[in-house]
Amino acid sequence: MIKAVLFDLDGTLLNRDESVKKFIHNQYDRLNRIVGHIPRETYIKRFIDLDQRGYVWKDKVYQQLVEEFQLTGMTWEELLQDYLSEFKNHCVPFPNLISTLEKLKSLNLRVGMITNGRGQFQLDNIKALGIEKYFDTILISEWEGIKKPDPEIFKRSLKQLNVSAQQSMFVGDHPENDVKAAQNVGMKGVWKKHFQWESIEADYIVDDLAELLLFLP
Incomplete structure (x- = not known):
């Protein structure tokens, strides 16, 4: 589950x-x-x-x-x-960003973010998208002192959300930093397709964020 x-x-x-x-x-x-x-x-x-x-x-x-x-x-x-x-x-959001996050919250799911990058810069972009309020935890590599694909940043996020890796899925566009790294700690790895890569191994593959809802109860 x-x-x-x-x-x-x-x-x-x-x-x-x-x-x-x-x-x-x-x-x-x-x-x-x-x-x-x-x-x-x-x-x-x-x-x-x-x-x-x-x-x-x-x-x-x-x-x-x-x-x-x-x-x-x-x-x-x-x-x-x-x-x-x-x-x-x-900042340009992907389609169905807000509606997908709202649906996840309505299902009483915990929602987190792990992003590599400069702390204040990334936080400014998150706020510009209007999505900060949907997240129970946000980890930004500069402020954490570690970055993806280091397993520690995933474990830190799971601890803050109070869930196990097996109870969690991670959605990202990078085959190694996101999908493989998440799978390495026991999470489901979901690949958000990007034209830079033709195909990769993932538990699930989505073109659109709204497709995530197909994999949830």
């Missing part, structure tokens, strides 16, 4: 690919005096390439952009600060 459902954030609840596109288009417009000499699509494509779906932190991304495009007028530190301040205003 499943008593708790835990989620990853980026690529699972937050449509990070679309959020990044929205943000970087907006940044290009707002900072046009700094980056306007670069064709819009060139700047945007390079940012997305360097970002590597969020697995490269933006200090490295902006240092590279400043060097490659010979940007003047703003330092990479100032560009990074702009990212930290503004990204939350461009």
